[in-house]
Amino acid sequence: xxxxxxxxxxxxxxxxxxxxxxxxxxxxxxxxxxxxxxxxxxxxxxxxxxxxxxxxxxxxxxxxxxxxxxxxxxxxxxxxxxxxxxxxxxxxxxxxxxxxxxxxxxxxxxxxxxxxxxxxxxxxxxxxxxxxxxxxxxxxxxxxxxxxxxxxxxxxxxxxxxxxxxxxxxxxxxxxxxxxxxxxxxxxxxxxxxxxxxxxxxxxxxxxxxxxxxxxxxxxxxxxxxxxxxxxxxxxxxxxxxxxxxxxxxxxxxxxxxxxxxxxxxxxxxxxxxxxxxxxxxxxxxxxxxxxxxxxxxxxxxxxxxxxx
Numbered sequence: 001x002x003x004x005x006x007x008x009x010x011x012x013x014x015x016x017x018x019x020x021x022x023x024x025x026x027x028x029x030x031x032x033x034x035x036x037x038x039x040x041x042x043x044x045x046x047x048x049x050x051x052x053x054x055x056x057x058x059x060x061x062x063x064x065x066x067x068x069x070x071x072x073x074x075x076x077x078x079x080x081x082x083x084x085x086x087x088x089x090x091x092x093x094x095x096x097x098x099x100x101x102x103x104x105x106x107x108x109x110x111x112x113x114x115x116x117x118x119x120x121x122x123x124x125x126x127x128x129x130x131x132x133x134x135x136x137x138x139x140x141x142x143x144x145x146x147x148x149x150x151x152x153x154x155x156x157x158x159x160x161x162x163x164x165x166x167x168x169x170x171x172x173x174x175x176x177x178x179x180x181x182x183x184x185x186x187x188x189x190x191x192x193x194x195x196x197x198x199x200x201x202x203x204x205x206x207x208x209x210x211x212x213x214x215x216x217x218x219x220x221x222x223x224x225x226x227x228x229x230x231x232x233x234x235x236x237x238x239x240x241x242x243x244x245x246x247x248x249x250x251x252x253x254x255x256x257x258x259x260x261x262x263x264x265x266x267x268x269x270x271x272x273x274x275x276x277x278x279x280x281x282x283x284x285x286x287x288x289x290x291x292x293x294x295x296x297x298x299x300x301x302x303x304x305x306x307x308x309x
């Protein structure tokens with residue numbers, strides 16, 4: 001998303017004496033309206049052909065509020081992306097043309113793969129296929145799905161994720177098994193060396209592929225997705241049966257957030273938000289402060305403490 005908004009000069013005009021007293025904002029095209037900004041104005045008002053300008057009055061507040069609320073959604077999605085730049089395998093929000101398509105705005109997750117980062121850690125593993133996920137058993141006994149392959153061994157020897165959910169199906173190491181000898185094959189089998197220095201198979205994990213991952217619900221508390229989809233909409237894969245080789249030990253998938261692009265989007269969105277906000281408050285001063293929060297201050301982005309690499 002690339003939003004190019006040219007600064008608009010807003011003229012505050014009072015109606016003539018004797019006419020109905022109400023405030024107006026005239027936005028004249030000679031001040032350099034971008035095509036996208038003008039497309040927004042056209043959704044609210046027809047251009048006054050006599051002076052080639054858009055004159056907005058209090059009757060237009062409802063339409064402006066709708067635009068303001070949708071822009072607010074875009075800003076919050078962008079802030080969420082920036083905040084999760086460092087989250088393993090995080091999938092960013094994507095807004096579908098937030099300005100020119102404001103009437104039918106959609107915010108969806110992009111399941112494009114992130115870069116694979118070598119860690120050298122035995123219990124880190126990445127999946128090389130898009131729309132494919134590890135499965136974990138949560139505290140309620142239900143399956144949740146994640147691209148985050150940061151694995152650990154709990155006190156009982158079970159392989160778990162960073163918050164203690166069991167990998168599916170459950171895998172348990174013996175007390176004398178050494179993580180140093182752990183080997184995860186490209187088809188998801190776990191092996192360790194036994195006392196005779198021979199490979200002993202611990203088990204095989206399964207992965208799930210979704211036809212429409214956008215329908216999954218994200219739980220940021222565990223960096224996992226939940227599903228209410230029917231069995232027809234996803235497949236459970238045993239990689240050893242299919243001879244699939246899509247596991248990469250010693251790597252983690254990074255988030256797919258492009259931090260510089262998100263920062264540019266953020267700044268441009270708040271400029272557009274403030275334009276609409278200021279227009280509304282000129283028409284109705286009682287509105288002032290209703291939608292203003294700290295995330296619309298450009299300095300807020302610095303407080304997110306994102307390490308740009």
